[in-house]
Amino acid sequence: MRLAAPNRAATRRQTSLRFAYLGSGSKGNAALVEAGATCVMVDCGFSVAETERRLARLQRTPADLAAILVTHEHGDHISGVARFARRHGISVWMTPGTHAGAPDRDLPDLELFSCHECFSLGDLGVRPMPVPDDAREPCQFVFEDGRHRLGILTDTGHITPHIVDSMAECDALVVECNHDTQMLQIGPYPATIKRRVGGRLGHLNNGQAASLVTDLDTSRLQHLVAVHISAVNNTMDLACQALACAVGGRPDDVETVCQKGGIGWRELR
Ligand SMILES: [Zn+2]
Numbered sequence: 001m002r003l004a005a006p007n008r009a010a011t012r013r014q015t016s017l018r019f020a021y022l023g024s025g026s027k028g029n030a031a032l033v034e035a036g037a038t039c040v041m042v043d044c045g046f047s048v049a050e051t052e053r054r055l056a057r058l059q060r061t062p063a064d065l066a067a068i069l070v071t072h073e074h075g076d077h078i079s080g081v082a083r084f085a086r087r088h089g090i091s092v093w094m095t096p097g098t099h100a101g102a103p104d105r106d107l108p109d110l111e112l113f114s115c116h117e118c119f120s121l122g123d124l125g126v127r128p129m130p131v132p133d134d135a136r137e138p139c140q141f142v143f144e145d146g147r148h149r150l151g152i153l154t155d156t157g158h159i160t161p162h163i164v165d166s167m168a169e170c171d172a173l174v175v176e177c178n179h180d181t182q183m184l185q186i187g188p189y190p191a192t193i194k195r196r197v198g199g200r201l202g203h204l205n206n207g208q209a210a211s212l213v214t215d216l217d218t219s220r221l222q223h224l225v226a227v228h229i230s231a232v233n234n235t236m237d238l239a240c241q242a243l244a245c246a247v248g249g250r251p252d253d254v255e256t257v258c259q260k261g262g263i264g265w266r267e268l269r
Helices: 048-057 081-088 096-101 161-166 181-186 191-198 206-215 236-246
Strands: 018-023 030-035 038-042 065-069 092-094 110-112 119-121 124-130 139-144 149-153 172-176 223-227 254-256 263-267
Touching: 018 048, 030 048, 030 124, 030 149, 048 081, 065 081, 081 092, 092 096, 096 110, 124 161, 161 206, 172 206, 181 191, 206 236, 223 236, 223 263, 236 254
Parallel strands: 038 065, 065 092, 092 110, 149 172, 172 223, 223 254
Antiparallel strands: 018 030, 018 263, 030 038, 119 124, 124 139, 139 149
16 A cells, blocks of 8 residues: 655645644643634643643644544543633533533533534544444544544454444544553563553554554555553554554554654654
8 A cells, every 4th residue: 555645734724624643642632623714622631821832832822623533531532621621712612421421521611422413513523433442432433524434443452343344435544553562561560550551442453453454445545643652561562563464564653652742743745
């Protein structure tokens, strides 16, 4: 397969689907997805100031955000959501279960959605999908603009047939490569945490992520990105190698998102 070279210049408002990451990992996650004039943030696991700083790095301000979509109530995804939404008057979209489990439910504008129903936010089509994770009602998303599809999958303990169906024929895939099973096994985590992380309601390991990508039709794929990579139980190289194998490409074809730096705008053409 041939992957497009990263389009680091894609920072202007254009009509195509594009995405960027403020950062990803166990200390905080947030992504931006944009179509036409609509920009949404997926999760916000950073402080208000840190989120503002990282948005500016991506040439965006809080006023640019049409909504914050929340995948689930774990702190690395939700800790910054309510404060950021209150500070900037942004509507927050989540499932009823995620809202029930949220640590701070004082939101300026709450929109509840079913993770079995598609909806639109301005120019952006949103297809939520339920995922197996140890949260109340966790979901992940496929985004569409009518021409392209972007699938984002993190915080999933195992791959379900519904996930494979939902992520079909994407032009960009962002997939969790949380841990290498061997590194997790011999690593420093207590046994209970190791069981949770590696369990069926935990996180995807490199092999599971690669197996998912292998099962998908990747003939349209332009971007393949590994996220939520553990700093303790994985390496960027291992994650890249696993996903590259899955698409018959080189590790250079796969991008990784780190905790600190995120990645700049990637555009689907
Ligand atoms: Zn997480």
